[in-house]
Amino acid sequence: MASPVRRRAQESRWHTASQVLAWLRLHPGATRAALAQDLQLSSGLATELTGRMRALSLLAEAPAPPQGRGRPTTVLGAHPDGPVVLAIDLRMADWRHAVAGVDGGLRDVTGSRHVSRDPETVLADIRRVIAAVRDRYGHRLRAVALAVAGSIHDGRLAQSATLGWRDVDLTALTAGGTVPLLPGNDATLAGLAEARTGAAxxxxxxxxxxxxxxxxxxxxxxxxxxxxxxxxxxxxxxxxxxxxxxxxxxxxxxxxxxxxxxxxxxxxxxxxxxxxxxxxxxxxxxxxxxxxxxxxxxxxxxxxxxxxxxxxxxxxxxxxxxxxxxxxxxxxxxxxxxxxxxxxxxxxxxxxxxxxxxxxVHGDDGALHGAAVLALDHVTSETALAEWSARPH
Amino acid sequence: MASPVRRRAQESRWHTASQVLAWLRLHPGATRAALAQDLQLSSGLATELTGRMRALSLLAEAPAPPQGRGRPTTVLGAHPDGPVVLAIDLRMADWRHAVAGVDGGLRDVTGSRHVSRDPETVLADIRRVIAAVRDRYGHRLRAVALAVAGSIHDGRLAQSATLGWRDVDLTALTAGGTVPLLPGNDATLAGLAEARTGAAxxxxxxxxxxxxxxxxxxxxxxxxxxxxxxxxxxxxxxxxxxxxxxxxxxxxxxxxxxxxxxxxxxxxxxxxxxxxxxxxxxxxxxxxxxxxxxxxxxxxxxxxxxxxxxxxxxxxxxxxxxxxxxxxxxxxxxxxxxxxxxxxxxxxxxxxxxxxxxxxVHGDDGALHGAAVLALDHVTSETALAEWSARPH
DNA sequence: ACCTTATGCTCGTACCACGAGGATAATGGA
DNA sequence: TCCATTATCCTCGTGGTACGAGCATAAGGT
Structure with missing residues (x-):
């Protein structure tokens, strides 16, 4: 917890790091040299930033294949011990989930059909998956985003003609844990995915x-x-x-x-x-x-x-x-x-x-991708990076 | 002109100053002590910031009337030599304009009816006013905002049923000068005024x-x-x-x-x-x-x-x-x-x-107030402050 | 081997933000 | 009148990011 007095300095401290991670998601597999050029970082700052972020498990660097003359640069990617998010897309007949690292790549995409469309049953399933992912990734799991085919209102599913649900509390899904749950309408999140990595x-x-x-x-x-x-x-x-x-x-x-x-x-x-x-x-x-x-x-x-x-x-x-x-x-x-x-x-x-x-362009995966974007936006925010850095690694 | 390499440092340099000016507009006539409390500035930072901004003619300080015990603080306001903006509201039958300082207060509110509603005639009138204000304020005039009862599209007035105009170029109003012209739809700007200082x-x-x-x-x-x-x-x-x-x-x-x-x-x-x-x-x-x-x-x-x-x-x-x-x-x-x-x-x-x-709550003044807000937002942006500080005072 | 090219690293400087400690200017009561 | 109280301002040392210059490094080309 950052003391309120230190607020401004804390946030500006992670400002550029947050920009780096946002850029990395838009340019997966990009090199450090390209980063420095795009973000107009001096080479000194690039060295310091990537070093700091590597030490904090926010970034991994691997030697890049040499292309032409000059000193070879490194390829940036998610650190194997870095933060991850869980994205869930809850649809009419089935639901799917995936884990994503800070580079934005979806891993372990899994899906299963609803046995029953009863809210309690479905939510229990989702809670089980969240618990399983948390067991596997521990404190590395930093956020869960949930795309739902229905209207969201203050964290509740207000109504869903698709699912036949009405006023279902979603925040209870991670109650007791410290991982934030970020719900979103499926069309909204699909739009987010198109804007970031799709047709827009x-x-x-x-x-x-x-x-x-x-x-x-x-x-x-x-x-x-x-x-x-x-x-x-x-x-x-x-x-x-x-x-x-x-x-x-x-x-x-x-x-x-x-x-x-x-x-x-x-x-x-x-x-x-x-x-x-x-x-x-x-x-x-x-x-x-x-x-x-x-x-x-x-x-x-x-x-x-x-x-x-x-x-x-x-x-x-x-x-x-x-x-x-x-x-x-x-x-x-x-x-x-x-x-x-x-x-x-x-x-x-x-x-x-x-x-x-x-x-x-995302087809049926739009909402799932959008949920990952929403969760990663949260995780790579300046305040979330400050929190992450306060933990031991 | 800031060199592109210095961009990040330049912007963060004026970040807090920009916040101070934004706060000041929301709290006209507020004291420096209230500023420090609201923005959680340390007293040292408040001293340094206000001092710097006073030296740059961005802020004036006057002794505040003592209220109870304790060392008296100062009242913040626009500097008599500080930057100003010109807000214009172009309506069906008449048009009005006002000058505003960084505290947001409208001065010299003037209006006059259209002699003719012909675009050339009206625009010539407006050009005259802009020239007069520039003559009076010189380099202190930093932006002109124009509210129009019509549809704006890329700086042009695309169509106005009210005025009977169609596809009129507005950017030409300040052509030749260095003062930016910021056009806006009157309803949009009235909404902006309500959001900042009105019913919203x-x-x-x-x-x-x-x-x-x-x-x-x-x-x-x-x-x-x-x-x-x-x-x-x-x-x-x-x-x-x-x-x-x-x-x-x-x-x-x-x-x-x-x-x-x-x-x-x-x-x-x-x-x-x-x-x-x-x-x-x-x-x-x-x-x-x-x-x-x-x-x-x-x-x-x-x-x-x-x-x-x-x-x-x-x-x-x-x-x-x-x-x-x-x-x-x-x-x-x-x-x-x-x-x-x-x-x-x-x-x-x-x-x-x-x-x-x-x-x-703004009644007929909404668009004019909104134009002032738009122009002042531009003037108190971090990049504009960096430009202002680069000039001699 | 040497030059060229591209990139990474080191280090001194500049500057903002912070916090502690002390200074200052008012009130209000003894 | 003097002093305690209160609220604020100022000074200064510290920490941290960003910057740029200069140098080091690792490749390809000649």
Whole structure:
């Protein structure tokens, strides 16, 4: 615990080290010479910093293969005894987890299907995994991030149509331990992953939209998602873009959600609401080319998707929009309809150079990667580094 | 000009000084002792910092009136030779400007009506004022911020329904000089002012919505507005919340704008679109109590306002929502309808503690104050302080 | 072998932050 | 009037990061 008086000096002490680790995650397998050049470190400072961080097990250096003339440099990587985080992605039918070191690489990616979708059972499973990882890594485990397909509010899972849960306390997962638990909405974290290592790399402001059951997303600026006051931001599916006569399970009416996912497709086809909207939509996407009615339903949905995205671009003014989950195949099913609705929804001055709408690159791994990013951001923060350095190594 | 190599040291050198000036603006007329306590500065550091900043004309100290026992402290304020900024608010019928020092206080608030609304004429007027202020303050003038009732895109005024302008280059206003021009949307800057010194003080995340002609706003996190990639964020009026059959001057259809302002009121009353939607709405608000049809029109608008705000709360998850311009009286005209639509538009888990919707406190001065905040943020940044200190005094 | 190139290391300097100890300037009571 | 009390300011020695110059080192090229 840093004394409050020493606060400013403590933090500035780890400022550059934190920058180094952030840079390392963006450039895995990079050399020390490249680090010094990118961050404009003097060679003296690079020596001192890497030395200090090596001594603290924050960094490992290995001789780099010589490339041309000059003294060979070293390759930077995570230290074998360095801090690690646990990333968990809790989805409708299954959940997965992985361990990551400060270089951002995911290790031990493991998954298993839910035996029961009952909250108590699932949370007990997760608690078991956390305990197992803590047993294996000991004090090296510094944070656990949990991506959930539902709305997060002050550390609680407020509601999840996907899982059928309502107001589940997640903080209890690491209660008793000292490891912080960082929960996040799955679409928000997938957006974070796209911004850092995905289709939105290089963009200052990026909007990610993900369709599974309903539509969610994240707006990131300089790689930081806008989380709002209680971590509940990004619920784009619950904007009144739709038909006011349709009630939404969220409690509101006319939500965009209802115009986008499998429920909307079923409605357009005159079918009852499917139990598994995601699976239903996937089926339709597969058989679309052969079925006119299905194609028309997909066109309606693609249009609703494009028009809404146009409105969101007006609100957020992103450099780029990324599509995750079913959003990408939905657009691909009716690209002209989507494009017309998208540009039609933009304010005139955006139409000269509309932000490109690109498919996400992380696929189903987005939320898991994003959870790792969230946890590693926490671990490589200046205060967390100060804490880590206070322990013996 | 700082050499790139010295960047890190230069910035950290001014880090605390920048914090001091930021704090001073939030606590005008505060004492040095209070500064040291709030920022947890050791008394030695407070001495050194204030001394350095006094020598650089960044700060003035005057003996504080003694209050009880103990050695009297000093009151901090802007130095009489310190840096200043020029804030300008360009509105439909008139424009105003003011000079501000680093303590944030607005001086010489002046206004004048447009003789002509022709862009060239108005911009020439503004150029004249900038030149006059520069003549008077010389190198002390460090930034000019310009609030405009229109959409900003990469430093240009992309379109303004209010002024009837389209794609006007604003950067030319200070061309030739070295003073940076910082343009901003008026609603965005009003939101900034509310977040720093208005109704949203203390909130981490705040949403400001302002109705004049159409509706615009700003989402601020920790006092920083989300500006997007090109400074065009916050165009809430151009989300497809409304009736798709209505074309909007922005080029899209069904914009929220068309459901909220004087044009919506006229439509509900079966009247043609008014030339001055703002004045028209003001008239109706005045005579509402005596006229049933008007009251019903106002109720429809208040409902559309509340429902949209509910959707935006789902998106942004703010701590508080502030209403500027006509938004406050529109709500007041039908508070029950507004409240029902607002909570009805919220996702269920927000309804337990919905973010309070409060009236803005800056009134018509919001954009001008926000422009001053924007300019002063620039001037008290670490790099700007480094530049200032490099000059002789 | 020697030069060239690229990088790492050492060390003196500059500067901010910190904390302890003492100085200072007011009040208020004896 | 004098002195204790209180709150603040100032001085100074220490610690720590960043910087840059100069030198050392380890390769490839000639």
């Amino acid at each position: 790399v290089g963009a200052r402001a990026a909007l990610h939209l993900m369709v599974e059951v309903g539509i969610g997303g994240a707006f990131t600026v300089d790689g930081q998602p806008s989380t709002g006051a209680h971590g509940a931001a990004g619920e784009y599916g619950h904007q009144p873009y739709g038909n006011r006569s349709l009630p939404c399970p969220c409690g509101s009416r006319g939500c965009w959600d209802l115009e986008i996912d499998g429920r909307a497709l079923a409605r357009h086809l005159g079918l009852p609401a499917p139990a598994d909207p995601r699976g239903f939509a996937r089926q339709l996407l597969d058989r679309a080319p052969r079925d006119t009615a299905t194609r028309q339903a997909l066109e309606a949905v693609a249009g609703a998707l494009g028009a809404g995205i146009g409105g969101l671009v007006n609100v957020h003014d992103p450099d780029v929009v990324t599509l995750g989950g079913l959003a990408a195949p939905l657009r691909a099913a009716a690209p002209e309809v989507f494009a017309a609705a998208y540009t039609g929804g933009l304010m005139a001055f955006h139409r000269g150079q509309p932000p490109p709408v690109v498919d996400a | 003080v203390g909130a981490r995340a705040a949403l400001h919505l302002m109705v004049e002609v159409g509706i615009g706003g700003a989402f601020t996190v920790d006092g920083q507005p989300s500006t997007g990639a090109h400074g065009a964020a916050g165009e809430y009026g151009h989300q497809p919340y409304g009736n798709r059959s209505l074309p909007c001057p922005c080029g899209s259809r069904g914009c929220w704008d068309l459901e909220i302002d004087g044009r919506a009121l006229a439509r509900h009353l079966g009247l043609p679109a008014p030339a001055d939607p703002r004045g028209f709405a003001r008239q109706l608000l005045d005579r509402a109590p005596r006229d049933t049809a008007t009251r019903q029109a106002l109720e429809a608008v208040a409902g559309a306002l509340g429902a949209g705000i509910g959707g935006l709360v789902n998106v942004h998850d703010p701590d508080v929502v502030t209403l500027g311009g006509l938004a406050a009286p529109l709500r007041a005209a039908a508070p029950e309808v507004f409240a029902a639509a607002y909570t009805g538009g919220l996702m269920a888990f927000h309804r337990g503690q919905p973010p309070p919707v409060v009236d803005a």
